[in-house]
Amino acid sequence: MKRTNMNILKKTLILLFVGIVSLSFAQDINEAGTAFNDGNEAYKAKKYAEAVENYTTSIDMCQLIGADAADLQSKVEAQLVNALYKNSLTLYKGKKFDAAVEELEKTIKAAEVAGNDKTAKKAKAYIPKVYSSEGMGLVKAKKYDEALAAFDKALAYKEGCVNAYYGQGLAFKGKEDIDAAIKSFEAVVANGAGKAKADKTVKKAKSAGQKMLEANAAKELQIEHTQKAIDYLNKSLDFGANSANTYYMLALAYNKQKKYADAISAANTGLTIEGADQSSIQFELGKAYEGKGDSANACTAYKAVVSGPNVKAAAFQVKEVLKCK
Structure with a gap:
């Protein structure tokens, strides 16, 4: 009799444990789904930072649950890529350049996990654009050394970046380092040759180089440095x-x-x-x-x-x- 009661108790406890585990599992996966849905709502409302937070929470929950949440996790990971990319563009437009780059780097990693090569490629291409834009703003503020540092970062991500070389040329021009400016403008022409998307920047670099050399030639003529003036003028012909x-x-x-x-x-x-x-x-x-x-x-x-x-x-x-x- 005692043995029978003991067996019944054991079975009851096992069933109770299974029920608790099942209930807990259901609650966990439901919470992961809720976080995913909250992320989707935030994404639709263009609240991309909030969407990223919700998607990240959902993924964390899915990872704790394991294989049973694999399908949901794949869906969340795919949408996280889009939210990260959109948020990086929002940060860029707000001139939060460092934060934008950080978010773009997260986008690349998330895209690799999700197998989204297209967005990974776009994010990689955007990073030098962000640094180049930051540099141009610093050039306008006459913070030439800081601008040059930004352009160096752009070139580290994309060798031959014409926008970075153009901004670099303007920064060197501002520092009155004519020889360095010439090299940068020449790099724009060399790297942009035959590329339709770079045509506008190539034209701007040629114009900037030509005008810079002509202006410096005029200064040299005023102090009777005729040969230096001639050298500048002949070099300007390379740009136009x-x-x-x-x-x-x-x-x-x-x-x-x-x-x-x-x-x-x-x-x-x-x-x-x-x-x-x-x-x-x-x-x-x-x-x-x-x-x-x-x-x-x-x-x-x-x-x-x-x-x-x-x-x-x-x-x-x-x-x-x-x-x-």
Whole structure:
């Protein structure tokens, strides 16, 4: 009798234990599902940070439950990737650059777990963009060293990043490190060649490089450093040969060096470019021909000076010096 009662008690306890475990399991998986649903609601409301938190909680619960929650866990992991990516973009738009990068790195890891190669690729591509944007903001604030550090981070993630090289060039320009700026702008051109998406940045780099060199050439001319000016101007032609002012300054510099043939060549090229200051270039052309001993062409050039600050000087050469007919 005692043995029978003992067996009944054991069976009762076992059934009670199984019932408790089953109830606990059901509660756990339900809670994991609830966290998943809460995450979905937050995602729909574009509350991506909240969605990430809920999805992470759900995954933690699924991992504790084990194999029985595997299907749910797979669904949550897939949606976590989307929430992380969206949240990283939100942080980026809010100019929280470091936090955005951290979230993008989490996106990559989560995408690898979920087998989402497409989003992993997008996240990897976005990281250098974030650092480049941060760098450009620092350039505008004239925090050039900090900007350069940001661009270095971008290049560490993506070798040959044209946006990073362009910003780097602007930062070096701001620091008046002309040689370094030239190398950065050249890197934009080299790495962006033949790439449609990089075309706009390549054009900006060429324009920035050309204008920087032209401006520095003008400074060198003012202090009579004619050869340095010529070097800058010739280098500027690598970035763009459509500036009449470049050829005007080349003619001016070559005249100062008495390299009249070079001055004539530069002046004639400048005259063919739309928007050229014809009178200023013609005055330098006249000086070059005069220096070369070609009075006839000098007269023609001086007579073409009809506006600007050199009109009287050109007229004097025509009437008093060359005695032009």
